[in-house]
Amino acid sequence: MPHAEAPGIEAAPHHLRLRWWTELPLILLVYACYSAGRLLARGDVSTAVDHGLAILRIEKALHLNAEHPLNRLFTREPWIGIPADFWYASLHYLVTPALLIWLFRSRTVRYRAARTWLMTSTFIGLVGFTLIPTCPPRLLSAGYGFVDTMAQYSAYGWWAGQASAPRGLGGMTNQYAAMPSLHVGWALWCGVILWRYGGTRLTKVAGVVYPLVTTIVVMGTANHYFLDAVAGVAVMGAGLLLAPYVMRCANRARTWLSARTAPAATGSRAARASIVSGGCQTSAGERIPRQRESRFGPGAEPSASPTDAGDGAPAPAR
Numbered sequence: 001m002p003h004a005e006a007p008g009i010e011a012a013p014h015h016l017r018l019r020w021w022t023e024l025p026l027i028l029l030v031y032a033c034y035s036a037g038r039l040l041a042r043g044d045v046s047t048a049v050d051h052g053l054a055i056l057r058i059e060k061a062l063h064l065n066a067e068h069p070l071n072r073l074f075t076r077e078p079w080i081g082i083p084a085d086f087w088y089a090s091l092h093y094l095v096t097p098a099l100l101i102w103l104f105r106s107r108t109v110r111y112r113a114a115r116t117w118l119m120t121s122t123f124i125g126l127v128g129f130t131l132i133p134t135c136p137p138r139l140l141s142a143g144y145g146f147v148d149t150m151a152q153y154s155a156y157g158w159w160a161g162q163a164s165a166p167r168g169l170g171g172m173t174n175q176y177a178a179m180p181s182l183h184v185g186w187a188l189w190c191g192v193i194l195w196r197y198g199g200t201r202l203t204k205v206a207g208v209v210y211p212l213v214t215t216i217v218v219m220g221t222a223n224h225y226f227l228d229a230v231a232g233v234a235v236m237g238a239g240l241l242l243a244p245y246v247m248r249c250a251n252r253a254r255t256w257l258s259a260r261t262a263p264a265a266t267g268s269r270a271a272r273a274s275i276v277s278g279g280c281q282t283s284a285g286e287r288i289p290r291q292r293e294s295r296f297g298p299g300a301e302p303s304a305s306p307t308d309a310g311d312g313a314p315a316p317a318r
Helices: 020-040 045-061 067-076 078-106 108-131 182-197 201-220 226-277
Strands: none
Touching (some): 045 226, 067 201, 078 108, 078 201, 108 226, 182 201, 182 226, 201 226
16 A cells, blocks of 8 residues: 655656756755765854853753753763764764665655755754754853753764764865754654655554664753754744645756747757758748759750640640
């Protein structure tokens, strides 16, 4: 029995053929915008700290402050903290593109909607980074009780002490882009894809475990608050609802471009056909018929046709 499609994950039209050489630049462009947006939307540090503290106060008022016990556990137990740091620093950039490639190759009819959902949500997240620069727990002063596990275990990985960036490149990333958590948002997207299209019980289990573990990891490593994770889920929900409209706009733009380019292509084909089939044209568009040589040679006048004398009678003898 076929699966019922969720809103925004309907199949792409069968006539729409996707090519990897057009998809790859598009995905790279979106990822470049994501990276540039995180880099440029730095905001004021004091404002980012104020936003982080406000989130912490709201969580304490709602008794949602799970970051502290998780962070203490990850800090105290290296066998948990070190794998969690590797999880945070790598899977975000490995699992998501791997699933995109898998969808493109084996579920092409679903790929375009899933890709549009992911990209739309990512752009919404960039708006959040710009409007709400937020200091993550690990960058708050030590008095708030958070330990940066990636700095603590930096000797085991490539990230030094500045987020998940490789050593020496920490200054090239925006460490105050914590709200919303796209680590959690992208993990949720991966989970939905695995659940719906994986086809096995193992992939369904992975579809549930991956976003849940990612949510625990981002809090335990002190990279995000719980409400950052909630915002990441909300961003993916908004992207899911907006994806059909984005696809319709893209289809209309493609149709408009095709209509604009079709007359020119048709005109050029017609001109080539006229040259091949009916002689040539002057610059003014006047057709010059092809000249047929007489069988008597150049310059000789053809003899009169037997019917030239009229009514089919033979020409009179001279």
